[in-house]
Amino acid sequence: MATKQQISEQQQAGVTKMKSPDSSVYDGKQSVDDSDEEFSRSVLSSFRVKEEEIEKKKMEVKERVQAKLGRAEEETKRLAEIREEIEALQDPMRKEVAFIRKRIDTVNKELRPLGLACQKKEREYRETLEAFNEKSREKGHLVAKLMELVSESERLRIRKLEELSKNIESLQG
DSSP: OHHHHHHHHHHHHHHHHHHOTTOTTOOSOHHHHHHHHHHHHHHHHHHHHHHHHHHHHHHHHHHHHHHHHHHHHHHHHHHHHHHHHHHHHHHHHHHHHHHHHHHHHHHHHHHHHHHHHHHHHHHHHHHHHHHHHHHHHHHHHHHHHHHHHHHHHHHHHHHHHHHHHHHHHHHHO
16 A cells, blocks of 8 residues: 555656646646646545545454454364263263273174083083983982882792791790
8 A cells, every 4th residue: 555655656746747837848837737747636635535545444354254264163163072071971881982992892702612612511411411410310210129129038038037937846846
């Protein structure tokens, strides 16, 4: 803007040189020149006024734009802060979830061989239990047979004793 003022000052200086009486170009048309000069001055001053108004409006618009940009920057910063807060809330959950999932996978890997061992031992248990039950039944049968044999043996002994007793009584008597 300073350069525009300098240009207008130079133009005014040129106009005043033309008005000076020692100028060789100066003639009787002073009244026409004066009215032209006044017209030029009024046009120039109105041009300056309009130029100043435009500059003021430019400055106002620039200030408004700067204010809006400032607010937009503040809003952007606030949004970034909110995003960081949300990520901070989600981040621990993600870490915990990932840790728990990893632990579950580890436990699953440990469970597989244990499950297979359990199935194997259950199968062995069933086979052993079945063998045990079979032997228990066999023992039961054998005990029953033994009892039967012992009973039979006792009956036979009693009969023999009775016979011997009769024989002894018949010999004594």
